[in-house]
Amino acid sequence: MFMPIITTFQLMPYLVFLLQASFLESRPSTLNDIMDALRDDNINLIGVWGMAGVGKTTLLKQVAQQAKQQWLFTKQAYMDVSWTRDSDKRQEGIAELQQEIENALELSLWEEDESKKADELKQELMKEGKILIILDDIWTEIDLEKVGIPCKGDETQCKIVLASRDGDLLCKDMGAQRCFPVEHLPPEESWSLFKKTVGDSVEENLELRPIAIQVVKECEGLPIAIVTIAKALKDETVAVWKNALEQLRSCAPTNIRAVDKKVYSCLEWSYTHLKGDDVKSLFLLCGMLGYGDISLDLLLRYGMGLDLFDRIDSLEQARNRLLALVEILKASGLLLDSHEDTHMFDEEIDSSLLFMDADNKFVRMHSVVREVARAIASKDPHPFVVREDVGLEEWSETDESKRCAFISLHCKAVHDLPQELVWPELQFFLLQNNNPLLNIPNTFFEGMKKLKVLDLSRMHFTTLPSSLDSLANLRTLRLDRCELGDIALIGKLTKLEVLSLKCSTIQQLPNEMSRLTNLRLLDLNHCQKLEVIPRNILSSLSRLECLYMKSRFTQWATEGESNACLSELNHLSHLTTLEIYIPDAKLLPKDILFEKLTRYRIFIGTRGWLRTKRALKLWKVNRSLHLGDGMSKLLERSEELGFSQLSGTKYVLHPSDRESFLELKHLEVGDSPEIQYIMDSKNQQLLQHGAFPLLKSLILQNLKNFEEVWHGPIPIGSFGNLKTLKVRFCPKLKFLLLLSTARGLSQLEEMTIEYCDAMQQIIAYERESEIKEDGHAGTNLQLFPKLRTLILHDLPQLINFSSELETTSSTSLSTNARSENSFFSHKVSFPKTEKLMLYNVPKLNLSSIYRS
Incomplete structure (x- = not known):
């Protein structure tokens, strides 16, 4: 029997320790x-x-x-x-x-x-x-x-x-x-959880076991304390264990709302036990940020400004160091993974999806851990403080404020900040939850000479406060989602390494930006009003490594015009990360050099969302005219490709050697009437090594003359990682896959075939030996062991899921006219299918498909 049609459940983002x-x-x-x-x-x-x-x-x-x-x-x-x-x-x-x-x-x-x-x-x-x-x-x-x-x-x-x-x-x-x-854990279960986290060897060490039992007792049956202290003590010496026990026994009461003193003590000890000032600083920085998920990209931008990453020569190295520090905090139980899917369409953080190719681009700090982090930070030798604007002027005169190195200020009720705040040690200043109309006086920043990171997001500036030019040490400036007018003052911040104007209303970049020769990252994503980038501004940013320009900027110039032209990118010898929208393929210089790009999302003639770190999305591109050598090389190195209205070729992909497209994970082709095949197998090396070994999704739609996925023999081992296969509006397609290929799709989870008027079978037998092997009555052909969803919709000629073809030549296949009964002699089973939807398939013999 078929399973009922169900809707896939949305699984919750589990936040605490992932305990079984x-x-x-x-x-x-x-x-x-x-x-x-x-x-x-x-x-x-x-x-x-x-x-x-x-x-x-x-x-x-x-x-x-x-x-x-x-x-x-x-x-x-x-x-x-x-x-x-x-x-x-x-x-x-x-x-x-x-x-x-x-x-x-x-x-x-x-x-x-x-x-x-x-x-x-x-x-x-x-x-x-x-x-x-x-x-x-x-x-x-x-x-x-x-x-x-x-x-x-x-x-x-x-x-x-x-x-x-x-x-x-x-x-x-x-x-x-x-x-x-929900009560505390009983002693025996506390011990079981602790032992599971720290390792069974604690039972075997006769010197360590009695100390461990006392440590668990001090955790008072609280899982967060047990897991955190266990992770911190794992593989440590007996002396460290004894010290931890002494610290837990001597813990003082805390006044943190609803946080048990033992929980506080365990988390504080775990923090103290972290090795290295950089990982401790990162932990405290995470605690300062708001509730909810924390973007690793944001941490990178802050960390760059704070010199958090010692002895690094590039943003790539800084990124790797950040990921290493995050893993240390996760291993200590002080940070958790976040559920990333909820951010897929968040325009504020999409750049992190490009630069951070970690398994998870966001982290989360448990609310209890955050409260403890803030309490620890307030006592740090260089205090981190989260303040509200209430009593700001009085507090700003205290010794505490003058010692602060990190301040996060929540501006709620006030409309005007003080004329000047003298915070001589301040390195990091974040305004949060701002009233957009908050007035920042021109002299406001004069007493913050050591400031390295400034975040003024969501503010309104006709002109920037003039005292910004006194911030000679500023390295990171965020003006995201700001209403911006004249920002020429930025040109005086010559040590600036990170400048983010994402989602701002900036209309024109100032000529003064050419002075920012130390800039490594420039984010102009979603600057929908940006119209003017003066010529030679981009090419003057000689140290630029990351450029984000996924915006409505369409005024790319050709040679001799006053606006910026794409050829300026050739002067950025350090550029490794690029996200850009180009309105027309004709604007692409033939000699554009993208050899050093390791991460890119390039949109030509279209916009949208891409999932991977090396991706191209092309619209109205003539393959024979518009793609020079630089773009062609990017094409072959891409993890994700999207084509719409592709012309000048009957093949989507043209491999130049066997290394081509080996890293391709997602391919989508649509609205291209000239396309007949995805690829030709004339390349004999492909036949030996297989093709698309990493491809996860293949989506083909509205291809009026599409005849076959592959022209000629399909290499053995191809499509072995394919999970999603969708084909729509391909009126000349008579079959989808050969049996030899279908048998290799062991990872396929979703198959959708719709509006293909000529399709007679999904799986075709190519050789007589396959017919003899699977054609006798009673044989059940088991394909796609992981298939969860099968949708067949508007396929008026579909007779059977699988049937035989006869080979008329070495490279062409045609339907073999056999008796109807022979089509019904094979059954295809899908053991794991949860969602089966059939619409308007009047000739399909349902007895040929079943769920075992």
Whole structure:
């Protein structure tokens, strides 16, 4: 029988330690009670509460896993709402929460107004059927109705699980019908978790074991303390273990809201135990930043300005050092991975998706860890301070403020900053949650001579404050999302290495920017009003390594005109990272040199989103006219290629040698009537070594004359990593794959074939031996062992999933006219398929396809 059509679940971004359910054996009782409440039709709102670090998020992970395994809901979504602790973000947070729910549940909402969107969201959720929404880390009451989450009455099947440190908040204020406390771990389970984290060898070391038992006892059954201290002590000497035990026993009470003194002590010891000032500084810097995910790209830009990365010669080296430091903090339990999918279409951080090719471009700091980090930072010899504008002038005169090296200032109520703040040791200054109309006096920065990093994002500047020219040591300047007028003053910041104007309203770059000869990174992404870049500005930035220009800038000049021309890029001998939009392929100089590019996203004639670090997206390109040697070499080194209205060729790809396209992961071709094949196998070396060994997705659509994926024999071992295959509107395509190729698609997870009028079979047998091998009655052909989704739509001539072809020559195939009964003699099974959708396939024999 076929599996029912289902919608893929959105898995929650697990935030705490990724503990397996089996580690926390005392939790099943609470877990079972929560699951029973989820099954109860009379309960819509469930609360989970417990002190910081006790394991609430881990329990929510288990709830989500079991709900998925038991098919309790058609869709589910997880949201971290730690922003509720900040009164200034609550209003903004509602809109963000609506957007997160829309994305997580794959909804399409049209309303922009918050209240109208709440009504629309509520209606959509009620139509969707059984929905599970999990809201984690609630600090103050959330009006669910105002968000658009239906939670009252019999008319909704939506279930909401809330988690907080405050049980009364959930049960009394938010009206949870059932509330479940999460208790400390019992001693035996605490020991089991500790041993699992630190390693079983702790049992075998007779000198170490009694010390370890006492260390675990000091953690008082709190998973966050147990895991953090275990990671810090792993592979350390007995002396270090003894010291840790003494420190834990002598810990002083803390006044951090809802943070147990033992949790604080464990985290503080783990911080102290970090080896190196650079990793400690990075930890404190992460603690200063706002709640939610932290972009590694942002950390890189701050770190460059702060000289956080010693003895580096390039941004590439700085990036590698940053990733190494982040891994140290993760291994110590002080940083967590983030769920990156939620950022795929965030224009503010998309540059990090290009430069940071780590497994995860974002990290998250647990809210408890962040509170401890801020407490530690405030006592640091060069204090890190997060301040509100309340009492700013009085505090700015204190000795504490004059010692501060790092200040994050939340401007909430004030409209005018003081004329001058004398902070002689200040190196890092971040304005957060600003009123865009906040006035910064011209003399404001005169008392900050050591400043290295300045972030003034989301501000309005007709002209920049004149005292900026006194910041002779400034290395990183962020003016993202700013309303900008005249910024000529930037030309005086000659030590500047990082300049970001992303999403700003800048219309013209000043001539004075030519003085920024130390600049390594320039970000002009999404500067939609940028119209003028004076000639020779770009070419004068001789040390530039990263250039981001994915914007609406279309005024690229040809030789002799006053605006910038693309040939200036040839003068940037250090350029290794480029993201750029070029409106017309005709603007590309034939001699453009991109030999040193290691990361690039180049959009020609089109815009959009690309996923990998080496990618091209081309529109209205004549292959024979527009692509010079430089672009052709990039083409062959790319991980991702997108073509639309490609002309001048009947092949998409023209390999020059066997190394071509070996790194290609994603290929999309559309709206190109001249295209007949993806590639020709005339290259004999390809036949020996296979082709597209890393290709993960292949999307072909609206190709009116497309005949075959491959012209000629397909190399053995090709497409071995393909996961997604989509073919739409290819009216001349009679079959999709040869059996020899299909058998190699062991990783295929999704296949969609739509609107292909001539297609008679999906899989074709090429040789007589294949027909004899698989053609006898009763044989089940098992293909695509990992296939999860199969969609066949509007295929009027499709008779069978697989059938035979006869070879008429060594390079051409045609349908063999055989009796209808022979088509029905083979069955193709898909053991793992979860989603099977068939529309308008009137001739298909359904008995030939089954799910075993």
